Amino acid sequence: MSKTGAFDMASxxxxxxxxxxxxxxxxxxxxxxxxxEEERKTNYTDMVNKYYDLVTSFYEYGWGESxxxxxxxxxxxxxxxxxxNEHFLALQLGLKPGQKVLDVxxxxxxxxxxxARFSSTSVTGINNNEYQITRGKELNGxxxxxxxxxxxxxxxxxxxxxxxxxxxxxxxxxxxHAADIYGCYKEIYRVLKPGQCFAAYEWCMTDAFDPNxxxxxxxxxxxxxxxxxxxxxxxxxxxxxxxxxxxxWEKDLASDCPVPWYLPFxxxxxxxxxxxxxxxxxxxxxxxxKALEFLGFAPKGSLRVQEFxxxxxxxxxxxxxxxxFTPVYFFLARKLLxxxx
Numbered sequence: 001m002s003k004t005g006a007f008d009m010a011s012x013x014x015x016x017x018x019x020x021x022x023x024x025x026x027x028x029x030x031x032x033x034x035x036x037e038e039e040r041k042t043n044y045t046d047m048v049n050k051y052y053d054l055v056t057s058f059y060e061y062g063w064g065e066s067x068x069x070x071x072x073x074x075x076x077x078x079x080x081x082x083x084x085n086e087h088f089l090a091l092q093l094g095l096k097p098g099q100k101v102l103d104v105x106x107x108x109x110x111x112x113x114x115x116a117r118f119s120s121t122s123v124t125g126i127n128n129n130e131y132q133i134t135r136g137k138e139l140n141g142x143x144x145x146x147x148x149x150x151x152x153x154x155x156x157x158x159x160x161x162x163x164x165x166x167x168x169x170x171x172x173x174x175x176x177h178a179a180d181i182y183g184c185y186k187e188i189y190r191v192l193k194p195g196q197c198f199a200a201y202e203w204c205m206t207d208a209f210d211p212n213x214x215x216x217x218x219x220x221x222x223x224x225x226x227x228x229x230x231x232x233x234x235x236x237x238x239x240x241x242x243x244x245x246x247x248x249w250e251k252d253l254a255s256d257c258p259v260p261w262y263l264p265f266x267x268x269x270x271x272x273x274x275x276x277x278x279x280x281x282x283x284x285x286x287x288x289x290k291a292l293e294f295l296g297f298a299p300k301g302s303l304r305v306q307e308f309x310x311x312x313x314x315x316x317x318x319x320x321x322x323x324x325f326t327p328v329y330f331f332l333a334r335k336l337l338x339x340x341x
Contacts, residue, residue: 065110065139068173068201069261069327071253078264085201085253085328086114089170092332093197095119099167102126104156104188105174109136113143115170122148124166128155157183161191168192171200173327176229181236185243192335198245202329204233206252209324216324222315223325233329245333253328254320261328262320265313 064079072081089111095101097120103112106125116123127133133151140146154160157178169192178184188198203223209232210216224230233252240247254261319325 060108060135065108066114066172067107067110071257071328072259072261072263074258076259081259083114086111086172087118089172089199089201089330090115090119093168093170093199095121095168097121100124100165102161102166102169102188102191104169104171104184105177106136106151107174108132109139109149109151111170111172112136112149113140113145116145116149117143121168123150125149125151126154126156126159127151128153157187159187159191163190164193165191166193167196169196169198171198171202173201173203175200176203176231179229181231182239182242185240185245189243189245189335194335195337197248197332197334199332200330201253201327202233202236202331203230203327204236204252204325204329205230206233206324206326208322216322219315219319219322219324222311223319225312225315230325233326236329237331240331240333244336246336248332248334250329250331252326253330254326260320261326262317265317 064082066082066086068082068085070078070081070085072078076084093101095115099119099121101115101119101121101123103109103115103123103125106112106127109125112123112125115121125136127136130153133153136151137146140149140151143149152160156174157180169188171188175181175184185198192198205220209220220230233250237247237250260266316325316327
């Protein structure tokens, strides 16, 4: 973790957003605050940018450089499981040294750097958020991968790349921000070379989710304020096939792991290795941010950001316990060769 202090986290939060505008600029779009899903879809670019301006420093402080969950085995730390899941994805894609790889919705580039070093490939990360790209470039320089890992500021629904550009593509907990998942997969299909593969870890509602269950809907709304628009695993698969991909295999990797993916957020769990994510750690962070904001070291509204991330954490734990939500729905798909279409 490169930003180790709560002071760095709180003082860096928010990009260019004035924190008194948190409610009007982000929360208004979400169901938890009375927002409509269609409005979120219409304004998804604006919403996603404002969301990541607000929370990037909080994520890096608590989670590290890779903003995603991971299927976890006994004896693994959270960080080890995240790295293993990134290596697993690279192996599933069959990456080879020198290939050009696309990271769709790359955040600040944690997976990008890890996968590039693990596979000796060149990875291009696409991201529409200037604040994250600036931070990602800084971290690339620190890691010494600035020649093989690059960022492109663009909307992943309209990528500025020619057809058939990349040898492989992946997305990790990113395409839940797409207003149209079919359109997103279709664009990835376009820039991928024929015969090559696309892999993803998707945030999804499982088959156990009941849209007529008020408690399930509440949990879904709480999760969505922390991460985008949630779809079912079936909706993702259908969109993938409609986009032209051949499905190789798919699985909810959370379904048979002995360590729950949501364990770091569980109020009954105490961990020294991921202390900042535990209830006690979040209590400490919340009060420190409150003090820093009161003293003027942190921008106004930083505590509000911390509060809605905690609300999302509650939804994640409940969604995981009830098995109605997964953040590690994995699939591997191939773009067909022209004579196979």
